[in-house]
Amino acid sequence: MTGIAHSVAAAFARLERLDGVTGAVVPRLFGLVLGVAGWYGLASVFPNRLMPFPGETLALTVELVATGVVTEHLLATSKRILLGFAGSMVVGVTVGTLMGLDDYARKFFLPYVVVGMSVSAVAWAAVGTLVFGFSVLAPVAATVLTTFPFVTVHVWKAVEDVDDDLTRMSRSFDVSLPRMVRRQLLPDVTPGLFSASRFGLAISWKIVTLAEMFAASNGVGYRLFKAYQRFRFEEAWAWAAVFVIVILLIEYGVFRPLERRVFAYRSEARPLA
């Protein structure tokens, strides 16, 4: 009797584990398969010269990586992105924090942020090139100007939504300001900082590659554009693949693990909640 009960319980436990695995893997796999199948579908409709099959693109990507040309241009692009991203985070976090804390600052900055969010990235890239020429400053300035309003809005909202009751609790126990910032305020705004940096980095990628098309003489965007100009579409696709792979690496290699660590308290809390 107990023997049966045990094996039934064990079977259920196995099922649950299996469910955990399928829950984690199946949606991702499904998404990937659908994407690749769609690509195949389109590639078989369009002329191969315009749109190669996934296998061909991947092969060319590997070939480009092997020659070292990818490393060279990816490094150039990464440097611009990192500078632009860092710049927009510094500006965005500062302005966003001020806007969240202070009514005057909010009224002062809001028009700039709203306008900044709608100004076209191309405009900034063009202005950047006019002002700074082909130096690294052109794409970086364009990135900072385009990205910081979005970072600002995320940080502003996070700071504004800080749990006031917790702040009052800290004050009633005379907790020092540095301790309060480290233990109460920062953890409270961390989710907002995460989405701000996600957005910030994604937008930085777009702007830098765009700016590189006419304001640089190297970088992934530059190569992509050159490939188009010379009607080497298969090469353009390969550069686009490089782009996609790097984005996914950053998401799953950096953001996700970092999030898992920072928000451990949430997932630990889940089984009982």
Place this chain on the structure above:
Amino acid sequence: MTDGLAESTSGARADGTSDAPAIACSDLSKRYGDESVLESVSFEVPDGEFVALIGRSGSGKSTLLDVISGIEQPDDGRVTFPAADGDATVGHVFQDPRLLPWETCLQNVEYVHGDDPDYDDDVGRRYLDLVGLGDQYDQYPTQLSGGQRQRVGLARALSVDPDVLLMDEPFSNVDEITADELREDLLDLWRDFEPTVVFVTHDVTEAVRMADRILMLGDGDLFGDVDVPLDRPRSIDSVEFVRFREQVREQFREQG
């Protein structure tokens, strides 16, 4: 130095306690926008006394505690702590627990200690044991029931060894049986540590059971201030208890 001189200068008594009140509120007024919540409220609480503050919902009980603990500045009047020479340690148990969700019970208690050299985790554990959370040191608030969270808030407030303990309906989210246990525990703790307590409740029975004295708040002012003439431990079924409780209820109903 003669006793008489000591009395006249600092109010200190021979047994080390003090005649100076633990809390002195004078002419406290507090407005939110056009709404006046407290209007010239004055009272004193002797050192070590257990005071219950009762009043209807929205009468300003929480606001009064916030003003006493310094979270809110009064628009008029002031709060002083003469018995502690103005520098009282205040422990505040809030109406909602107000725990840091990203920290464990133990970390939540530790949080309010800053760089206090006397504090280590053993101290924190002792206070969590005291409120019956001996198995929950490393749990996060979301893993606890509402009543357990409230008890972490209580452990946190007790752990600072408060001169003044402010409690805002601490047992309102706890089932009747657990609340009964916690009330007894609180009275034990009060006897052992002798803090001055201001205990907010809208439950007249609870007020009569716990307090030395009952303050009634309504329409922005105190309209009642009665001593509880009952010996401890109190039996809530005794004739004296029931009679006094009805008396308080009557006054509360007529004026509150």
